[in-house]
Amino acid sequence: TQIDFDIVDVNGVKLDSLQVFTTRPDTLFGVTYVSIACEHNVVKTFSKYAQNPKEINEFVQNTLKASQIDRTDATKPKTGKFLGVYAVNPVNNKKVPLYVADYVLMDYGTGVVMAVPAHDQRDYEFARAHNLAISVVISPKDTNLVEQDLNEAFTEAGRLVNSAQFTGMDSNAAKKEISEYLKSINKGDFKDQYRLRDWLISRQRYWGTPIPIMYDEKKNAYPIDKSELPVILPEDVVFDGKGNPLTTSESFKTVQKDGKTYYRETDTMDTFFDSSWYFLRYCDSKNADLPFSKEKSSYWMNVDQYIGGIEHAVLHLLYARFFTKACRDCGLLDVDEPFKRLLCQGMVLKDGAKMSKSLGNTIDPGHIISKYGADTARVFILFGAPVERDLEYSDTGVEGAYRFLKRVFSLVIDKNEYAIKDSEAVTKMCHKTIKAVTTDLNRFSFNTAISRLMEFVNTMYQKGATKSDLEILLLLLAPIAPFITDFLWAKLGNERSIHTSSWPVYDEKYIVENTFTLVCQVNGKVRDKLILDLDLDQSDVESKVKSLDKIKGYLDNKIIRKTIYVKNKLINFVVT
Numbered sequence: 001t002q003i004d005f006d007i008v009d010v011n012g013v014k015l016d017s018l019q020v021f022t023t024r025p026d027t028l029f030g031v032t033y034v035s036i037a038c039e040h041n042v043v044k045t046f047s048k049y050a051q052n053p054k055e056i057n058e059f060v061q062n063t064l065k066a067s068q069i070d071r072t073d074a075t076k077p078k079t080g081k082f083l084g085v086y087a088v089n090p091v092n093n094k095k096v097p098l099y100v101a102d103y104v105l106m107d108y109g110t111g112v113v114m115a116v117p118a119h120d121q122r123d124y125e126f127a128r129a130h131n132l133a134i135s136v137v138i139s140p141k142d143t144n145l146v147e148q149d150l151n152e153a154f155t156e157a158g159r160l161v162n163s164a165q166f167t168g169m170d171s172n173a174a175k176k177e178i179s180e181y182l183k184s185i186n187k188g189d190f191k192d193q194y195r196l197r198d199w200l201i202s203r204q205r206y207w208g209t210p211i212p213i214m215y216d217e218k219k220n221a222y223p224i225d226k227s228e229l230p231v232i233l234p235e236d237v238v239f240d241g242k243g244n245p246l247t248t249s250e251s252f253k254t255v256q257k258d259g260k261t262y263y264r265e266t267d268t269m270d271t272f273f274d275s276s277w278y279f280l281r282y283c284d285s286k287n288a289d290l291p292f293s294k295e296k297s298s299y300w301m302n303v304d305q306y307i308g309g310i311e312h313a314v315l316h317l318l319y320a321r322f323f324t325k326a327c328r329d330c331g332l333l334d335v336d337e338p339f340k341r342l343l344c345q346g347m348v349l350k351d352g353a354k355m356s357k358s359l360g361n362t363i364d365p366g367h368i369i370s371k372y373g374a375d376t377a378r379v380f381i382l383f384g385a386p387v388e389r390d391l392e393y394s395d396t397g398v399e400g401a402y403r404f405l406k407r408v409f410s411l412v413i414d415k416n417e418y419a420i421k422d423s424e425a426v427t428k429m430c431h432k433t434i435k436a437v438t439t440d441l442n443r444f445s446f447n448t449a450i451s452r453l454m455e456f457v458n459t460m461y462q463k464g465a466t467k468s469d470l471e472i473l474l475l476l477l478a479p480i481a482p483f484i485t486d487f488l489w490a491k492l493g494n495e496r497s498i499h500t501s502s503w504p505v506y507d508e509k510y511i512v513e514n515t516f517t518l519v520c521q522v523n524g525k526v527r528d529k530l531i532l533d534l535d536l537d538q539s540d541v542e543s544k545v546k547s548l549d550k551i552k553g554y555l556d557n558k559i560i561r562k563t564i565y566v567k568n569k570l571i572n573f574v575v576t
Contacts, residue, residue: 001025001179003114003188005034005087007098009049015085016042021109021193025182026174027116029163030137031094032127034087035080035101037111038063043083043100050084056100063102069310070354071102075346075389078103078126087114090187091178092164101126109193117153124153137162138171206237206245208268214255215263222262224255231264276319279303279338280327298334306339313344343444346390348381355393363393375481376402382446382480404450405484407457408477412470412488420464429459430469431510437476438503446480453477467492472504519570520545522554538565545571 003025007016020034036043038060047056059081063071070076080101087098103122104113117127117134127134138158139145145154145161160169166178182188210231212224224231234252237245246252246266255262277291283300284292301324308316317339324338347354350361368377379401385391420426433456440449456473465473471492478485478498489498513534518541520528528550532541542563545551551573558575565571 001175001182001188002110002191003028003182004090004186005112005114006090007046008086008088008095010084010086012095015046015049018042018087018112019110020112020114021191022114024116024119024175025178025188026160026171027119027137028089028091028114028178029160029166030116030118030135031089031096031114032117032133032135033097033099033115035099035104035113035115035123035126036083037104037106038100038102039106040100040111046083046085046098047100048084050082052081056081056083059102060100066102068105071105073310074122078122078129080126080130082130090182090185097132099126099130118147118150119153119155121153121155124150135162205268206233206239208270209273210268211265213265215265216260224264272316272319275316276323277327279320280324280333292332294331294333297332301333301335302337303339305341305343307343307345309347310344313342317342343388345387346385349390349392352392354390368398372398372402373405373483375405375484379405379450379481383450384447386447387444404454404457405481407461408473408481409484409488411457411460411465412474412491415465415467415470420466422463423466426459426463426465426469428510429456430472431506433476434472434504434506435511438506441479449476450480453480474498475501475504516568518545518568520548520551521570521572522551523574524572527551527554534568538567541565541571 001022003020003022005018005020006014007018008014018034018036022028043056043060047053050056059079063079078101080099083098083100085098086095088095099115101113103126104111113123115123115126116137117123117132118136119138124134126132134147134150136145136147136150136154137160138154138156139161140154140156140158145158157171160166160171160174163169163174166174169177179188179190183190210233212229212231213221214224215221234246234249236249236251238248239245240248244266246268253264253266255264280292280297280301284290284296287293287296306317320338324333324335327333328336348363349355350363353361355362365377368380376398380398381391383401384397433452436452437449440446440452453473453476456476460469460473471489471494474485474489474492475498478489482499486498489501494501515531516534518530518532519526520530528545528548530545530548532544542565546555555573555575560573560575562574563571564574
């Protein structure tokens with residue numbers, strides 16, 4: 001639906017009108033602000049009405065320097081500036097502030113977004129950050145949702161509330177009804193909007209994929225004969241910075257065939273063309289006759305786990321799905337989807353900015369590797385942040401990873417100095433660590449896996465370690481720090497590589513706790529904590545708690561009116 005919002009100044013005088021494109025007209029009564037893209041041509045006009053036009057201009061310029069991926073990153077704070085003018089909601093004539101916002105893009109819809117914080121997560125985060133109103137207009141059918149209940153936007157379908165004559169209507173049905181109403185009052189209309197991404201076929205770059213097409217003198221197109229495929233890029237090209245380098249190669253550009261002269265297509269396809277099917281070649285990489293055989297690709301596909309940056313989720317994976325389905329339709333393979341699961345890894349930041357050559361803020365990993373070793377670099381990256389979040393580079397983080405590996409090294413090399421002092425405690429910690437690290441690695445939680453290994457190392461320093469304990473430590477650390485663990489594995493007398501060994505298995509009997517921490521309360525307030533054996537009788541628990549010095553002071557000269565005991569958890573004395 002396309003909706004017209006009048007723009008007025010602080011006195012209500014109309015200045016202009018803006019069109020909003022939305023797929024959620026059912027939320028129109030919940031609009032509490034309107035946001036506009038930094039690229040929109042009216043930003044400069046409206047900012048004149050604001051108290052801080054210079055500050056707005058600086059915000060716009062800084063935002064325009066960021067990529068679309070950065071601006072739409074769901075994990076980053078949503079920022080913006082009030083333009084000093086208001087948008088008038090056409091269905092209830094309410095004036096709402098107009099903001100220029102970093103997360104609004106010009107190539108989506110009209111570059112103007114009606115913001116409904118209660119029912120859109122980005123709008124919700126922006127409203128919370130800027131202390132803007134949040135108004136619920138869609139509620140689950142079986143409950144009454146109110147603003148105070150919201151910890152995040154409610155984006156599901158439901159029934160309309162606080163929506164004048166449309167209140168009580170099913171939200172999906174209301175989309176059409178509200179659009180019809182807008183049309184009847186000349187404030188909107190139905191609109192089909194397509195958002196297509198250019199595949200960048202015409203890159204005019206030498207290193208792209210050649211397009212197997214040639215043209216006659218009348219510019220009629222002909223496919224290159226199958227026997228002449230693949231088309232190979234020429235080496236006699238001139239890189240002078242003037243246009244497409246391929247046009248400088250006569251051997252490539254001109255094709256003589258059947259006494260006629262043809263001119264080869266010199267545009268090339270973007271590298272997305274190659275990355276859209278490379279995984280199929282992996283299934284059959286030595287095939288000299290075909291890109292891949294149907295038998296092998298159908299056996300190996302689809303990919304269980306795909307890992308990449310967030311930019312892959314929109315472009316590369318879209319094209320990869322297209323190629324897979326096209327190959328399926330052509331009878332080249334039997335699978336429908338290329339990938340089962342996607343994990344989007346975070347980016348590496350330096351001083352809060354994404355590392356990039358253009359910004360000149362990159363850190364050469366060779367420097368870390370030459371000074372600290374490759375394992376230090378791996379531990380730093382995996383420990384520094386959850387895999388899906390951005391990682392902030394820091395020298396102290398690298399040094400911390402190095403110190404941890406040095407402790408592991410010393411523990412193994414000087415193992416005789418750490419004779420076992422408490423075998424039961426170390427054995428329990430060992431099996432708990434096996435279980436926890438196995439779980440963490442299976443869910444790609446590398447930072448917590450390393451944290452658990454650090455705790456295990458601390459325990460062994462304090463309570464000693466057997467050769468078996470050290471071997472389990474190295475096995476658990478091996479996927480994360482493969483070089484130092486293989487070296488230390490040999491130092492423990494093992495002949496084969498650690499990477500050919502079996503993964504350790506925990507014993508459930510060592511995982512079960514025999515004790516618990518009892519929370520001791522008086523009149524509902526925590527006054528002490530006590531470690532006890534599991535499943536004690538309540539009378540024994542009460543007796544032990546009452547003997548605690550901290551508890552005695554609260555019970556002396558008091559009458560215990562009631563004792564509340566939650567087994568293996570807490571006890572609360574209600575006294576007067």
